Amino acid sequence: MTDTTPRFALPHILPGQAQKELYHNEALTLVDALLHPAVEAVGADVPTGAPEPGQAWIVGGSPSGAWAGQADMLAFWTGGGWRYMAPRPGMTVHLASAGVDVRYDGATWVEGELTGHALVIDGDQVVGPRGAAIGDLGSGGDPVPVVNAILSALRAHGLIEN
Known part of the structure; x- marks a missing residue:
């Protein structure tokens, strides 16, 4: 058994592990952020000054401050600070301010485009x-x-x- 799940690196509770509640709560925090995610903005490079718990952003290509080194990541604000999640191909989030979905195509975030056969x-x-x-x-x-x-x-x- 590995320490994390293969897709989103959610922490597993291992046999004999001390303080299991910490790992369980961390996994719940990440699941809460990733389950039907909605973001405040796409491509932001500077974190907002007063985020609310549960708010999320898609980090831009030249991030600074607390987001430095987190380009293209999903940034979630929690009671414990910033959590980051690498996007996976096909991941879709909702951009509430524009009322459109944003999809990660494996290389970049694509905003407001629908694809299909019919x-x-x-x-x-x-x-x-x-x-x-x-x-x-x-x-x-x-x-x-x-x-x-x-x-x-x-x-x-x-x-x-x-």
């Missing part, structure tokens, strides 16, 4: 992969083929019914 609403696909370009009508051309191509694209994306 947008499905009430079981109906309304947007799918981008189709081929529809050509311009040109001067004096017949508008019917172009209009039909537009209608076909709208139907393929589920934006209008067939």
